[in-house]
Amino acid sequence: MEIQFFLNGxxxxxxxxxxxxxxxxxxxxxxxxxxxxxxxxxxxxxxxxMEGKPVLSCSVLAARAAGQHITxxxxxxxxxxxxxxxxxxxxxxxxxxxxxxxxMNVLAMERELVDPSEAEIRxxxxxxxxxxxxxxxxxxxxxxxxxxxxxx
Ligand code: FES
Ligand code: FES
Numbered sequence: 001m002e003i004q005f006f007l008n009g010x011x012x013x014x015x016x017x018x019x020x021x022x023x024x025x026x027x028x029x030x031x032x033x034x035x036x037x038x039x040x041x042x043x044x045x046x047x048x049x050m051e052g053k054p055v056l057s058c059s060v061l062a063a064r065a066a067g068q069h070i071t072x073x074x075x076x077x078x079x080x081x082x083x084x085x086x087x088x089x090x091x092x093x094x095x096x097x098x099x100x101x102x103x104m105n106v107l108a109m110e111r112e113l114v115d116p117s118e119a120e121i122r123x124x125x126x127x128x129x130x131x132x133x134x135x136x137x138x139x140x141x142x143x144x145x146x147x148x149x150x151x152x
Contacts, residue, residue, distance in 0.1 A: 003066040007031070008075030016062045022048065022055070025062035026072055033073035033100040037129075044128035047101040048072050054108045056127075073100045079107055086145040092137030098130040106142055116146070 004013045007029055016025060023046045026034050037045030039058045046058040049071040073080050080103050087093045087103075102125070109116065109124045116124065121142055130138065 003063060005065040005067060006069040008071055018063065020062040021058060022060040022062050022065055023057035025065060026057060026070060031072040031074050035097060035100060042129065044105065045098060045101040047104040049104065049108060054105050073104060076107055083107065083145050086141040090137040090141040092133050092141050094132035098128060102128045102138065110146065
């Protein structure tokens with residue numbers, strides 16, 4: 001079947017199969033930041049935004065993207081680089097495999113929650129697994145990033 005959708009603001013028309021996953025659709029269009037980790041909705045590596053809300057692209061059929069706006073890290077380069085500097089500053093990025101999915105959720109959280117508490121931050125990000133660093137460095141980076149404007 002043919003679908004039309006928007007990928008990082010660009011209109012795309014493409015052929016898909018009924019069982020094509022959103023993960024494979026965006027990667028087929030050059031969005032290699034979107035990683036295949038567990039494929040069982042447990043790791044968060046495949047996170048993209050659909051209409052501005054995070055979804056696990058390993059568990060969404062590509063057909064659901066029809067007419068929708070899909071955003072990947074490639075469409076958020078400036079913000080991603082800024083947050084990436086905070087991650088690196090806290091030693092929270094080692095192999096980096098988990099970083100794109102994690103960053104997608106942090107940037108979504110920043111838009112969605114006003115002045116989130118520690119518990120809200122942990123709850124929002126609990127679906128993002130990292131096998132390298134533990135989570136304390138990531139949490140320090142998130143706090144510093146969210147409060148960056150106060151310290152300027
Ligand atoms: S690959 Fe989608 S949640 Fe792990
Ligand atoms: S930095 Fe390697 S999995 Fe998170």
